[in-house]
Amino acid sequence: MSTLVIGGAGYIGAHVVRLLLERGEDVVVVDDLSTGAADRVGRATLAELDVAGPGAQESLEKLMAERGVTAVVHFAAKKQVGESVARPAWYYQQNVGGLANVLAAMENADVKHMIFSSSAATYGMPDVALVTEDTDCRPINPYGETKLIGEWMLADCERAWGLRWSALRYFNVAGAGWPELGDPAALNLVPMVLDRLARGERPKIFGDDYPTPDGTCIRDYIHVLDLAHAHLAAMDYLEGDAPIAHHVFNVGTGEGASVRQVVDTLGEVSGLDTTADVEPRRPGDPPQLIASPDRIGKVLGWKAEHRLEDIVRSAWEAWQAGPRRIG
Template sequence: MTWLITGGAGYIGSHVVKAMTEGGERVVILDDLSTGTKERVPDGIPLEVGTVLDRALLDRVLREHAITGIVHLAGKKQVAESVARPLYYYRENVEGLRNLLAAAVDAGVTRFLFSSSASVYGMPDVDLVTEDTPCQPMSPYGETKLAGEWLVSSVGAAHGLATASLRYFNVAGAATPELADEGVFNLVPMVFERLTAGEAPRVFGDDYATPDGTCVRDYIHVEDIASAHLAAARRLASDPSAALVLNIGRGEGVSVSEMVAVIQDITGIAEPAPVITERRPGDPARVVASAGRIRDELGWAARHDVRAMVTSAWSGWTLRH
């Protein structure tokens, strides 16, 4: 098979490319380079520059590279931005996906793997979120991911595509320093930025219904995210009737305050102490995965703990700063 990986020059996408190529899969990357970079693309891997909104480009890429499967990671992912710009998020994430699926169907692509998000769940009142937990997204970003899952499922059923949607939780870490997250949108790089500037890390709200009042999340190493994509791609390749929806998580909750403490310990920068600021719109109190179904379906389990995530991310940060 030859897999098209959209968003393959980005943070998560480049790790998926690494895992799949090292696993012996043939891949082609499509990326508009809005957040991805050419430097992340390995030598010898074709890079097509453009957006999934460009149907003519998609038709050419799918035809010229004889694509038989797609791993779709391209999209916009900032919760607060989605609240402020819902039309933009629906265009990029839903219309972009619809366009890609239409091109895939016309090109005879038979496998489709969609990178979804735990944001589809919203704020579930459960200790562990299973794939059967009702989805009630709290932001336009989460809505676009849930709509994307519905679209992938419907198109798969109607046109005979094997499909999988992977709902991953809070991503951190890096396989190598060169592939570390260059954006400052997720908690770990946000804290790195503040600490290295001599500024207090910010904690967005301490009045949630959690043990220490700060949000609780299931942090997952990006290498584990990538290995789950490889496992899912292989399952789709071997099972033409697959229609999977799976969590990717560790099943362990870590609060924001706990995570900041780990970061300060590993960086060796204990001061200044964190400051509490207002809640961010769309942030649920607790979201922790049940990872039982992905273990049963794919034989996959996370390998890395929180300290490994932070240590690898810190190596990448210090390389660039």
């Protein structure tokens, strides 16, 4: 018996892989290494494969059969909001097409459990203080649309062949559980700021005219290690015998922080000048997204343990442990 982690060499996936290995599970990682790295998967088996590419379904079926896979954790997806607006068809090919290949392989290999990496982007721009899982999903960009379609696909497979699944709607993930597993790509706010500082440039804030207290977007920032533990809680839930009462879970803290607050906190933690330049808004960014974590707490017994300063400090320590140390 083994767990297949697709995208397990990436930022979030590598944290889940390490936790699974620490509790003694056999882990197989599939990753195309486009944003991940082979040295992040530890002693897990690594198969290099693009799940959205030609022949992926057949390769996955073979791997699942050979390794006795019983559960899949699916991270692999393109995730840049602005890029999805500019290249929508490609995002559908990658995110929806890749998931379709994985699900078809699971059906043929009789693998019945999946944890799906979803997103708060499924909600769009909800006009509520706290977003619950029952809030209407009205995504405002192709990235969010691909994640919502992914949830529909899982529900359809449940009806068709008995898939047991959970979709975790991440809010804004940051930090590092271990210094060597820091976010390697400058695609999220904290590493984007650190990347600019490492190049001797000022951070950028995209829009300071939103209807928020300081004019910058407000998000619910979740520590990547807390998020990784949520995946294990969801896996244990699926492996039980009870009927699945809920499939979709927000993963957040229930607290919001503005972009400017995050940038300022990084300055406090690092001792660096993080005075930012303000750029125009990016397309597809809602002013505020804060999760209600009530459901995941009640059903899975999960709760975030880290707050903003913990998140930012761990991200800073991971950056300083890497090849682009500042100062």
